[in-house]
Amino acid sequence: AEKGLAGNLISADDLEESLTGYLRSIVDSNARGMAKVMIEQLRTRNFILCYMGADYYAFVHRTFLEYFCAWEFVWQFEKERSLSLDELKTEVFGQHWQDESWHEVLRLIVGMIETKWAGEVIDYLMTLEGEAEEFMEFINLFLAAKCLSDVRNRSVLRETATRLLKQLKGLTNYDLDYYYESYGKEASIVRHIRRQAVAAVAATWQDEPDTLPWLKQLTTSDDDEDVRRAAVEGLAYGWKNEPDTLPWLKQLATSDDDDVRCAAVRELARGWKDEPDTLPLLKQCATSDEYWLVRSGAVRELARGWKDEPDTLPLLKQCATSDDDGYVRSTAVEELARGWKDEPDTLLLLKQRATSDDHYHVRREAVGELARSWKDEPDTLPWLKQLATSDEDWLVLSAAVRELARGWKDEPDTLPWLKQLATSNDNEYLRCVAAEELARGWKDEPDTLPILKQLATSDDNSDVRSTAVQELARGWKDEPDTLPFLKQLATSDDILNVQGAAVRELARGWKDEPDTLPLLKQLATSDNNWYVRTPAVEELARGWQDEPGIFELLCNIAVNHPFEREKNWQINPRQTALEIIIKQYPAYPQTLPLLQDRAENDPDEKVREFAQKKLAKWS
Template identity: 25%
Template sequence: VSTAGAWERDWLAAGSGEMSETALLAKTTGRKFLAEQLLSQSQSRRVVILGAPGSGKTTLMSYFAVMLAQQNPEVLGLDADTDWLPILIRMRDFAINLDKSLIDYARVFAENTMAVKPLPVGFFEHWLYDGRALILLDGLDEVAEDAKRNDVVRRIDNFLGQFDRNRAIITSRPAGYRRDFFRTEEFPHYQIEPFDDQKISAFIDNWYNSRFQDQAEAERRKQSLRKALDDNDRIKLLARNPLLLTIIALIHRYQAVLPKERFELYNCAVKTLLTSWDANKEISNHGIFKYLDLYDLRRLMELLAYWIHTQVNVEDNDSGTLIDRDDLIDQLSQQIKTLKQVQLYQAKEEAEAFVTLIRDRTGLLNEQGQNCYGFVHKTFQEYLCAEEIDYQADNEGDFGIVLSQIRAHLHDSHWREVLLLLIAQQKPKKAARAIRAVLTNKSNYEQWLHRDLLFAGSCLAEDPKNLLGADRGLVQEILQQLFELEVSSKERVCKNVREQVFQILCSLYETDFEAQVLELFEDQSDRIDDWRLLKYRAEFGEKYQVITILLGWLKDENYDVRWKAANALGKLGNSSKTVINALLARFQDENCAVRRSAANALGELGKASEPVVSALLARLQDKNPWVRGWTAYALGQLGNSSETVVSAVLARLQKDNSYVCAYAGYALIKLGKSSETVVNALIAGLQDPDSVVRGNAAIALGNLGNSSETVVNALLKRLQDDKFYVRVRAAVALGKLGNSSETVVSSLLAQLQDPDSEVPWRAAKALGKLGKTSNHVIPTVIEWIEQHQDSDYVGRGIDVLWDVVVGEE
């Protein structure tokens, strides 16, 4: 999990439902730590955990409960000598029983559902009054009705207030959560992080270790699944979600290998999910539906996906598009009426049963809070939408339906994945026709942007089968045009196009088109920059040969070659002893650019061994500020938060120039050291006789994000500093912290009269930021303008008003 950081402030300002779930979670810059450390890391007794669908919220709550039930509280950072009682309540189930209090519901659940013996009177009260309960309230967003959810929140608040000696955790998806449910001052907010590569690898180990007694077979399966993920970035991105990784692992277990084609993988995933719905044959035996069967469910999903996808143009929303329950019922009713040739009222009854099913089971389409439904992941919506278009074309015997969709939606980012999946599943000659239609589309500004060519190249990256046999000339034409862009001068081809070309050509590794690409490189290697060619060789399976070349170049007489070699080694990800030692040796290089690149490379490689950390600590004393700054940055990346490292980085933050200070502040945040010790040291720095130290301390406090009253008051005092640049940095920091109290606003308004022009400008910008998150700033600013309307500096207040009301162009 991670602390919310800047994301939390954006979310608090956004309100409920006004920002997409992904947009919120992507803004997180907070401190990260293992979820089982939550209770020891948080200073508050009560916390809220937010997480995307399938991120593991319910699993985490169950894990906490099991650890206490097994009498392992020390695993969670709780007192091992205390006997703890976990009280786990699913909020959706409690909402059905609002005639009962939380305690009464817990008792009924324990005695009826868990079948325990009748509990003695006052059982739960005994533990709660003693402060020995861990209260786990899971899935607040699953209380669908707004009024009911508000009532549940009120009950939770009262309950936790009554038994305030106990630890409590509340979970929700952002989509079903509102900013005013629980005050962040009392309930710190955390989010569940997606799996990184290390977590994915650990999951794969545990998955196959638990399923195969034959360790040799388990190891073979592990390596097979890891390679399948490494070979497909898009599938690996899905694997960052625990639910989707579980589905991928299921498919791999039963089929031994994952389909290389994305659309085949998604097809297998859909089948797996639909089969899991019918595990007890309730659908097949008409235990739930009167008319629908499993085949009909697939068709309904395809129809719904197409309908939802065509309703709005939503970009960058990995969870798909949410739809209102009533709209869902209406659409399902019409589709079932047509599909099964029944009366509308019969279709509506069937649609109601369908919605009940998807609410109570995990599947492709699920309830996502606030009476809204959506696909569990937008990928499934896109895949099933493509399936529906293909169905229509096949059913009508008209491939023009596919071509018309391409013409209508080409280069619309909302439709990109749909079109790629649609073209990839076509028979060879049809796929060739579709790709030819893309290549010859003549989109606007094609001579400069090359979007048609790049999309055609992306179609090849999907590896449509037997395309070479259907139209070899088309493939050669696309590859040759991409290659010509690759070798064109940088002045004639923009950076974005060049990077797209690089990604597309690299994605053709291990496809049917790999041989053609390698032939182009071999025949015309003299036209490609040596460094660029090395990057291609590394991507096409020659990484170890490339590393050998770069290690040689680290000793080149030309410093430009040496620093580029160090930089390239950092990006290749090989942290072998040979590579590490070669980079450490470059710390003695006479050129500062080489030393800087060596430090950065060591940070990127992430190997925090004692020799590496010691060498980096020594580089913090380098005579060149560029090297010192990037060294601090590297230490932050390595994540070694020992007292020695933190003290050394903190010293750079307090005593160095602004360039080094910025990187040292970043490092401390990455190391999770926005702690009381660091904050107190920075507050002390605000009193330092050296004005540079005071200014650096102000900037660092703004970056750390601690908006406590102590920090804010210390910064307010620096607004009166005798050095203008300290006043500037204090104003900037206050704007970043987001505290829009009357005292802060009034103090910043006073700075609009500062004689040094830089101070009013920065104060105005800070007020502009605060005004976007607080309603009372505008009236205060207007009052200030009215009071100073005859002054020469009134325009500074108007600048604030402009920033808040109109915004910057």
């Protein structure tokens, strides 16, 4: 239908007409009556179709829809010859490889057609440009691997399989060729690609003799924790019935590598739940492992896999109140709220954790669970309002305000209360959060934009002003006043991190404006303060990597920026520029001599140490 595979609906008239048309081709009479009987049979006896109301039918299981769709293409390609190989590649696979709802259909097609044609389709998928698809990076290669696993006779496609395997193994070391923050969106994309690559190799080449040793090597020697964890997961899933897998996982669960232990404990809990040693091992990990993330993971697995065990609830209560680490207590609080909501002690325990735990993360988690799971309790709203203005930790205050704004958005008091917090409260953290929630939940309210402008220019706290700047730039990008307003802040505001926030928003939201690049260059080279120069340098590298003169500008900053360290935590723009050059321009002939020079001659000891470490890894 018009919506493709998303539309699993057909009108009763169209369904009857479709079946009648087919039946007329094989019987002489009463095709329509037979079609009606057939529909009833498919609905009430075979449970292939279901009646959706409003005179519409659908497949009970999406698998039928996908199978018939795939078979139709195969029929056109192999039987009718109305679809050529090039059309199959470009009009079927080329049109739908980016849409994950089509992937099962595409895999079914590859599994149905002759192997040599399947190889051509997989070769075609490998030629597509998948790297540019945000949050679906290299989906063409991952789809190609899944298609390869469905080929009837893979031995015929040895060359194609080898090339694909090499590309996927390369993706386990994938990185972006520009500077990015360690915990931002780009870092998440990189981790996702690496994990997917490991999983694809483990699943598609499971029968290859080299795959198991390769995965084992990754678990112990790869520098990336996400790759190590993905290797453990791939091994546990793909080699579950191998006699060595369980002992090996047990060994990993007690190894020296914290991240590998986490993954091994999780896989043991999910894949070997009925093994007599698994529950005791989880209990031991939950209560006595030295690494908080292992304890937290074991608590989660116990709560979800052994809910009915008599020891589980007491153990969770103990962890929620007594574990030395706040994140472990937080996990236990979350699991108690979700799995034991009706236990008489749970609500009391959460309220106690929300108000008296000495770790902000526990209090914040307890606040969130109370707001979501006990929303209809009459005491919850007044309790949250009180907490939102009385807790000593800003993260807990933030959590309470967010839960109120999102869970009680339609309460008549919520909007006036948020406005008051944003403009009049003495706590700068509350003003920040209230501004964010107003911008995101009440964008169309006439007072919201004026409040944000007021906060961005007049609030006496720089964090509140920066928050208002960010929300204005992202929510009111098309307002005619927004761009001039940001330019003014980026060049003349007297608060440095407000300037920095304006610089970042200009670079990311108005990249194609003719004034943006010259402005960033000016700020990167001429602004008096590192707090403004640093984001300007980073954004130039991020958005204009291939622009003529950017490399030379970065080299100039790396050598000549006048930064002098006053405090240990300050970021030296010379180091920022040097780090970007190493990452983005490693093959340039000037890069290595520049790094050697900075390792010997930079006046900042921290920059010299940074350059020396990079030199040691240069080869």
